[in-house]
Structures are given as structure tokens and as C-alpha cells.
Amino acid sequence: MEHRERLKRLLQRKSVVRGSFTLSSLKQSEYYLDCKMTTLDPEGAVLTGYSILELLANHDIRPDALGGPTIGADPIVTAVAAVSYLEGNPVPAFLIRKARKAHGRQKQVEGVELKPGLKVVIVDEVCTTGESTIEAITAAEETGLIVIAVVSLVDREEGGSDQIRQKYPYYPVFTAKELLEDDSCGEPEFQRTSENTLHSAPRKSTIA
Numbered sequence: 390m391e392h393r394e395r396l397k398r399l400l401q402r403k404s405v406v407r408g409s410f411t412l413s414s415l416k417q418s419e420y421y422l423d424c425k426m427t428t429l430d431p432e433g434a435v436l437t438g439y440s441i442l443e444l445l446a447n448h449d450i451r452p453d454a455l456g457g458p459t460i461g462a463d464p465i466v467t468a469v470a471a472v473s474y475l476e477g478n479p480v481p482a483f484l485i486r487k488a489r490k491a492h493g494r495q496k497q498v499e500g501v502e503l504k505p506g507l508k509v510v511i512v513d514e515v516c517t518t519g520e521s522t523i524e525a526i527t528a529a530e531e532t533g534l535i536v537i538a539v540v541s542l543v544d545r546e547e548g549g550s551d552q553i554r555q556k557y558p559y560y561p562v563f564t565a566k567e568l569l570e571d572d573s574c575g576e577p578e579f580q581r582t583s584e585n586t587l588h589s590a591p592r593k594s595t596i597a
Contacts, residue, residue, distance in 0.1 A: 392439035396427070397563060399436060400543070403427045405568055412517065420569065422543055424514045428464040437465055438472030440562050441540060442480075445510065448560060450538045453507040456483035456500060458525040461514030465542060469512070483509075485525040498532045505533025516541040516561065519549025526557070543568065 403426040410421045427433035445452070455466050463484055470482035483500025503509075509529060513522040526536050536557055544550045544561035553559045 392436050392443060393562065396433065396436035396440045397568065399430070399433050400424065400427050400563070401568055403430065403433070416517075416547070420565075422515050422545070422565065422568070424542055425461070425464065428468065428514070428542070434464060434468040435472060437542065438468035438470075441465070441469050441512065441542075442473055442476065444540065444560055444562055445538075448538070448558070450510060450558075451508075452480060452510040452537060454481045454483055454501055454503065454534075455510045455512055456485055456498070456525075456529070457512040457514075458485050458521045459487070461521070462512050462525075465512050465514065485528050487524070497528050498534075503532060503534060507534050508537045509534045510538045510540055511536055512540045512542075514541070515543045515545060516549045516553070517545045517547050519552050522549070522553060526553075 400422075404423045406421045406423055407419065408421065410418045412418055412421070428437050455469055456462065457466055466482035466484070470480060473480040481501035483498055483503060486497045486499065511522060511526050511529060513525065516522060522539060522541070526539065529536055538558045538560065539553050541550070541559075541561045543563050543565055545565045550559055550561065
């Protein structure tokens with residue numbers, strides 16, 4: 390649990406941004422989760438890898454590979470793959486494009502040599518509507534992969550995870566409520582608008 394607790398503190402410090410935001414879902418929100426500020430951080434990447442591997446182990450989930458939708462899942466699945474190698478039980482990673490490439494090998498699923506029948510876990514950054522995660526699941530299954538579980542770094546608990554749970558075991562590392570409820574870590578290091586936000590007017594944060 391040490392890795393998860395340290396990751397929580399880092400997310401609170403670096404990735405929780407208070408303000409007025411229009412999300413990609415067009416919903417209004419008083420906070421934004423800029424998780425890439427944590428998952429692309431050296432310490433954050435390691436903690437993310439360990440936290441997800443520990444979550445999978447706690448639920449006895451043993452995938453042949455792990456992947457998710459670009460670009461949010463890219464640093465996450467890479468971190469998990471690297472940490473799994475260091476721990477002596479490597480889990481290959483793959484990435485899922487929004488659409489199939491029009492050139493080269495014309496693949497939508499990129500990474501290890503994926504064969505039909507492989508058991509995989511789909512990982513995403515933040516689950517709000519669940520749309521990007523569900524699209525990634527569909528692409529993986531069309532490739533012949535068997536999705537045995539779905540993991541989000543953070544679940545905003547706004548309906549998307551409920552849809553996913555109708556068909557798949559779903560596990561968040563954190564809920565947004567967990568990250569928002571503790572304001573003991575001070576202000577976030579960054580007050581910025583992510584590429585996934587249409588509009589933002591940040592104000593001084595009262596949480597970490």
C-alpha cells in the first residue's frame with residue numbers, strides 16, 4: 390500500500406487542478422485531473438507501475454499483456470511493463486490508436502506481437518463517460534484479444550465505470566473523491582489547461 394499512498398499524494402500535488410473547466414464531454418467541472426503531470430514524472434511513473442501491478446495481484450488478475458487508448462494510457466502501460474520486468478514477471482504493453490493506420494502495417498493495436506486469444510487488461514487514465522475506454526476495448530476484441538479486466542488510474546464516478554462494469558470486471562486505482570477529500574498537501578504545482586480541456590479559468594486551489 391506504500392506505493393499507492395505515495396502515488397495518491399503525488400497526484401494530489403501535481404495533477405489535481407481546481408478551477409472552472411469544460412471537459413471533453415462538454416460537462417462543467419470545478420476540478421480537472423491532469424494525470425499526465427504525474428504519470429510522466431519519473432517518480433510518478435514508477436509508483437504508477439507498482440500500484441497497478443499490486444492492484445492486479447490483489448485481485449488475482451494475470452494478463453498476458455496490458456494496453457490502453459493513446460495517449461492517456463501510453464505512459465501508464467509503459468510504466469507497468471517496465472516495473473513488471475524489474476520485478477521478474479514481465480507483462481508486455483500495447484497501445485490502441487483511435488483508428489487504424491493508413492500506411493505501413495495498418496495496425497490499430499501497436500506493441501508486442503498480439504495473437505488472438507491472449508488475455509489482456511485494458512488500462513485508461515481517467516474514466517468519466519467511459520467512451521475512450523470502451524472504444525479501446527472494442528478495438529482489442531476486434532483484434533481477437535480477450536479482455537479479462539479494465540483498470541482506470543482515476544474513476545470520476547460519473548457513469549462511465551458503471552457502463553464498463555456491466556460487461557467487465559472494473560477496478561480503479563483511485564476515485565476522484567479520494568483525491569479531492571484530503572487537502573493536506575498544499576496547492577498543486579501546476580495550474581494549467583490540459584489538451585483535453587476546451588476552456589479553463591483556474592483559480593487558487595484549496596487542495597493538494
